[in-house]
Amino acid sequence: MPAAYDTNNIFAKILRGELPCYKVYEDEHVFAFLDIMPRSHGHTLVIPKAPARNILDVTPDDYAHVARASHKIAAAAMKAFEADGITVQQFNEPAGGQVVFHLHMHVMPRKDGEPLLPPASRKEEAKVLEATAAKLIAALK
Numbered sequence: 001m002p003a004a005y006d007t008n009n010i011f012a013k014i015l016r017g018e019l020p021c022y023k024v025y026e027d028e029h030v031f032a033f034l035d036i037m038p039r040s041h042g043h044t045l046v047i048p049k050a051p052a053r054n055i056l057d058v059t060p061d062d063y064a065h066v067a068r069a070s071h072k073i074a075a076a077a078m079k080a081f082e083a084d085g086i087t088v089q090q091f092n093e094p095a096g097g098q099v100v101f102h103l104h105m106h107v108m109p110r111k112d113g114e115p116l117l118p119p120a121s122r123k124e125e126a127k128v129l130e131a132t133a134a135k136l137i138a139a140l141k
């Protein structure tokens with residue numbers, strides 16, 4: 001059995017506005033913001049507003065809302081960052097590579113020939129993240 005949802009995980013705090021983030025999209029069901037240690041330029045995280053640790057406890061509807069928003073963000077990111085492709089990943093439990101225990105989908109724009117950076121290898125500068133968020137927000141309109 002996976003552990004119970006921890007209401008003090010870092011993404012729950014972002015959702016409650018207790019921690020800052022570079023928000024790019026929000027609707028009734030989901031929230032999306034930039035990964036501050038991006039594995040590619042424009043790396044975005046899409047999370048459900050409903051509390052869910054991962055795929056093992058999320059409702060099918062909430063998972064579908066996250067997938068729908070990721071689909072929208074992928075299309076916008078292709079334009080915003082002149083990407084050649086998109087990698088979507090979603091990790092579950094430590095054995096599955098999960099580090100933050102509020103379900104999230106990674107949407108990572110890709111350029112031909114550019115490998116993904118390893119996870120959490122480098123914190124991006126605030127001014128770069130601000131400009132990146134502005135570009136993605138504009139492409140989502």
Ligand code: AMP
Pocket residue numbers: 010021034035036037038045090091097098099100101104119120
């Ligand atoms: P995962 O391995 O799928 O749980 O990945 C967690 C992701 O959250 C990593 O890509 C981190 O770079 C990212 N991350 C951690 N803290 C923050 C934060 N405060 N704001 C945005 N992204 C974060």
